Amino acid sequence: MAKKILLDKINIPGIKSYEVYRQNGGYASVEKAIKTMTPDAITEEVKASGLRGRGGAGFPMGLKWSFIDKKSGKPRHLVCNADESEPGTFKDRYLMEHIPHLLIEGMITSSYALGANLSYIYIRGEYMWVYKIIERAIKEAYAAGWLGKNILGSDYSLDLHVHCGAGAYICGEETALIESLEGKRGNPRIKPPFPAVSGLWGNPTVVNNVESISNVPWIVNNSGEEFAKIGLGRSTGTKLISASGHIKKPGVYEIELGITVDEFINSEEYCGGMIDDRPIKALIPGGSSVPILPAHLIYKTAEGEDRLMTYESLSEGGFATGSMMGSGGFIVYNDTACIVRNTWNFAKFYAHESCGQCSPCREGTGWMEKVLYRIETGHGTSEDIDLLWDIQRKIEGNTICPLGDAAAWPVAAAIRHFREEFEYHIQFPEKVKNRNHFVDEPFESIKHLVTK
Amino acid sequence: MENKNYTQVINITPELKSRIDELISHYPADKRKSALLPVLHEVQDAHDNWLSADLMAKVAEILEITPIEVFEVVTFYTMYNQKPMGKYMFEFCLTSCCSLRGAEDMLEYACEKLGIQPGGTTEDGMFSVVGVQCLGACGYAPMMQLGDFYKEHLTPAQIDQIIEDCKAGKIILHDK
Structure with missing residues (x-):
């Protein structure tokens, strides 16, 4: 143990x-x-x-x-x-x-x-x-x-x-x-x-x-x-991880920092693998505010090293190819999840929770929610993706507290790693009317339809 | 419904007053205002789950602050209701992790069962159904808050049962 x-x-x-x-x-x-x-x-x-x-x-x-x-x-x-x-x-x-x-x-x-x-x-x-x-x-x-x-x-x-x-x-x-x-x-x-x-x-x-x-x-x-002997390098001790999403055994687990992400998701001791053994599509390792990782960056870093449950390894690659430990809010998505819908869901959360003091956050979170909602429901235009990118960039770093960054990062990461999915929503509005669109037809099986 | 002038009978019972005094005692004597959030919870629980302007003024008087100081707090925090809500308020978490596990379906099921729209209240004033932001039960989704407690791993059958239990008076809302 x-x-x-x-x-x-x-x-x-x-x-x-x-x-x-x-x-x-x-x-x-x-x-x-x-x-x-x-x-x-x-x-x-x-x-x-x-x-x-x-x-x-x-x-x-x-x-x-x-x-x-x-x-x-x-x-x-x-x-x-x-x-x-x-x-x-x-x-x-x-x-x-x-x-x-x-x-x-x-x-x-x-x-x-x-x-x-x-x-x-x-x-x-x-x-x-x-x-x-x-x-x-x-x-x-x-x-x-x-x-x-x-x-x-x-x-x-x-x-x-x-x-x-x-x-x-x-x-x-x-x-x-x-x-x-x-x-x-x-x-x-x-x-x-x-x-x-x-x-x-x-x-x-x-x-x-x-x-x-x-x-x-x-x-x-x-x-x-003695505490510093537990864990790995500068990630000392243990960490409570709240695991949720498409895994067999959601719950709270105490891990020694340094185990692999693979072990955490797939071993019987922790999450027990994916529900119905469906493929993993994305991971948010540290709560909604941290960047989402696409499948190919979950178990390995961009350098090909094992991704570990440490502060350093989870952030390996910066925001381009990494994420953050954050609060340890570990959300796992399988191939039926819609990243656009999920990003809209988070944007709605941040728009609701912005205290309203700083205008970039108060206005920007609302705009992001509205733009994401129209893309998700099949009313987006080809300019919307760039518009979203522009809004999130103008929020980040321009607010009193980190809520602005927390609202901007998930949007930026979703576009960075899942741009094709946004494009699909814009090109095939009829196919995304049903909110379970990727449950019926996972994006992986239809992504060849997206034209650049 | 929105334009009605609701009236509320204000009744600060001796039990409620003594609980308020206990809460005030948790802060330095010159910082009574700090007790505002916990006091508002207690007062709202004892007044059919909402806070009228008169009731807010009463809280201000007890805490020796101005009514606007209470009002600005009540309007900021989502747990305080400024109009009557159902006695049994089903608050479904709709944030990502719950959404992945069918939260919207559960909310819609409850609405259909009770014959109301999201955000609505049954005519007898017994039930409200609302969608809320993350309640911190992501691993036990889908779920809802009911009074001081969470109902987790929900299924339509369980929602049926909870509605029956509410009607039969078997649900404890507050842990006093």
Whole structure:
């Protein structure tokens, strides 16, 4: 069996409860940290671990912690980003639902490292039953003395609460999340200042993903050096992958970074291969925002190397022939999927979720949705593909937050790798009227009809 | 339907007030506004799943902020309803991964079964069916949200059963 850090205890009956979690070694990292380690020593361990942010950006977590302003004397906060909303991603929910105390333990140990005395878990409003699970688990942790004043008789005190959103993808962006936590609309802030200097209520704040924080107990218990031995190269540790789409066994899997994409998709231990053994057509390895890969670039890179489940290998070839690890939202498409339809679907998502602050994103996402819709429904013109390319190019890099890029990249990648499919929709409008057009007649079998 | 002036009976019960106070206590004393999103969820759940302008003004009063501060939040976040919705609101995720596994078919099936259009509400006010953006259940598609819970791996037969259970009062909407 592959190495597990986060899910190694997931099958213990009752692990959701405080008692069982504690009996199985839970909260040991809090004891070790508070009784034997200085806050800075913990940050050093996290730095040594090489752990990279698991929300999507992949920024080194220890480095992010080291930016927190300790000189101003203002109160500091740790905010856990549990606003999991990236299409294709459902791993944080799995952790919180099945082993909620792991996140709470991580929050306490991490808050101690940052010198935060008031911390929050911001969870998306749709996960309301998970919010209740976390709320009850926090009450258990208070009752057992892991939260509140003078934890374990030390002079360290921490209050931890869970806060819920109300249906806004943008609140997964850390400054929008902070705005939302302050009871406002989720409009991202201009950086700088960064949250590490001025975050929640103007105080120094670190925002970390659920999975990132849940790795901290293991790092404190076993050392950053041991963590860095797991994985491959600069992709250290394990990663939760949310697998969905046309595979036999969708679900959440913990993998050791460095296995091949082939193994992940086709082995019995993970996705179990393709549904009905149909051919694979495309892969989005890291959530809807990252570039889609066509079949010939899934198992091998453009250089002919095995494509691996690491930050480096998934992005090998840049946007021309690679993609990104992102959030680990792994969406697999077989030959019945329509890439134009899928791209329109995502464009609709981003148009709906744009906060409206920056005009390139507010207007551009709407335009992309409309143009893609007309192509998909057989009303496109030959100029539309270039028009789409032009719109996405004008959004990318021209907005306050990365939502603009996230909306532009999938469109660019779809045109880059699947241009013929767009052309087919324009040349054969009658054949795409039915939304299941490629279910009835996969594109692979009819692509010779496209004329240049 | 859009132009009706709906009225709403506002009733901040002692239980609701005490839950609101608990939520406010999670933030520093001078940051009551931070409790706005969680408080709005509780208030909406206790008021037939929607928030009238009067109810928003009441929330503003409790949190010691202005009504516009509540209104601008209610209009930003999709989970707050500004008009009455069905008691049982079927929210089908239609984003990519669910779409690949037949989400549109499920939404259309539910609409046909209930005799309404997407976004519509049955005349008795019991059911609404809406299409929504990614709910984070991509591996368990097709699915819908119903109250505080998800119904996953949906089939037409299961939708039939859920509708029957709603009519029989067997569905728990909120985990209080």
